[in-house]
Amino acid sequence: MSNTIGNRHGSAVVTLPSDNEILITRQFDAPAELVFDAWTTPELVKRWWAGDRGVVTEAQIDLRIGGRWRWAMTANGGFEVVFSGEYREIDRPHRLVRTEVFELFPDAEAVGTLTFQESNGVTTLRILARYATHEHRDAAIASGMEGGLQTSLNELEELVRQAA
Amino acid sequence: MGRVPLCDDEKWRTCRYQHMMAKVARAPTTADAFNAVAEGSRRALLDALGTGEATVGDLADRLGLTQPQVSKHLAVLREVGLVSVRVDGRRRWHRVNGLALQPVYEWVRGFESTWNARLDRLDDVLVELQAKEKLT
Numbered sequence: 262m263s264n265t266i267g268n269r270h271g272s273a274v275v276t277l278p279s280d281n282e283i284l285i286t287r288q289f290d291a292p293a294e295l296v297f298d299a300w301t302t303p304e305l306v307k308r309w310w311a312g313d314r315g316v317v318t319e320a321q322i323d324l325r326i327g328g329r330w331r332w333a334m335t336a337n338g339g340f341e342v343v344f345s346g347e348y349r350e351i352d353r354p355h356r357l358v359r360t361e362v363f364e365l366f367p368d369a370e371a372v373g374t375l376t377f378q379e380s381n382g383v384t385t386l387r388i389l390a391r392y393a394t395h396e397h398r399d400a401a402i403a404s405g406m407e408g409g410l411q412t413s414l415n416e417l418e419e420l421v422r423q424a425a
Numbered sequence: 426m427g428r429v430p431l432c433d434d435e436k437w438r439t440c441r442y443q444h445m446m447a448k449v450a451r452a453p454t455t456a457d458a459f460n461a462v463a464e465g466s467r468r469a470l471l472d473a474l475g476t477g478e479a480t481v482g483d484l485a486d487r488l489g490l491t492q493p494q495v496s497k498h499l500a501v502l503r504e505v506g507l508v509s510v511r512v513d514g515r516r517r518w519h520r521v522n523g524l525a526l527q528p529v530y531e532w533v534r535g536f537e538s539t540w541n542a543r544l545d546r547l548d549d550v551l552v553e554l555q556a557k558e559k560l561t
Contacts, residue, residue, distance in 0.1 A: 270545045275537040280463065283536075287544045291551040299547055299554075309550045312542030386544075395463065405536035 280395040283402065285388040293379035296386055297354035300375065306332060315342070324351060330359065346373070354379075361390070363404060369397035458529050461505045466490065467498045471507065474521040478511070484519070
């Protein structure tokens, strides 16, 4: 079998379905069970959640209704990024509902609904985050953007260093 | 003295949050695309214009709004360059200008890039796990 790594890279799509929501959609060439497990198993979360933007330092998951989760990473810029919340609905491998808060901005709690829809071996993951207000939603986008910008600048710095 | 007040230890989280909110609140003004698309009816108008030019009357019929309501929202969209008007005799045709949405698009794209980095790695992990399953 040929190596399929990278086929779908960069294909996540972010839309804003209403004033207080963010929807992230991405497809994976894997069964829904596996994608669901990657979101609910600490050893697996540790391998992907930081992306290329840092290192996951903590992935606590108490997978039951009312159970807490807390994921932390040290970003490449040296700062800590911590998200945490509580599980509300667990329906493996179809649906996972959890509250989530970026611990730096504890007032802006969101309810995150993840759905895993499998069809012909392809699983569509939808992450819908609903915030209490429009302002909190916008703050979440702004903070996510700063993380991205930080990484781009770091990469640029690295390129410049290599070229020198 | 710095312009940004320092956050004391006890309240630094709230304080950082307020700084962030202040930053967010500063961005949208009455004269930019962010404010223009923050209102539901105005987004509906942009959607409707996405299918082609239309008059105030057409838009009011299609969206179930009154003509004065449509005119009011179109004025905001025109002010920030999201909508332009072509006069043809006695009719005024409105059209959408997608380029004016660029700042909004750029803003969301940064967030999207963060999530792409994350989900690309998840993708790699899933491929690896499946390769292992096949071996065993």
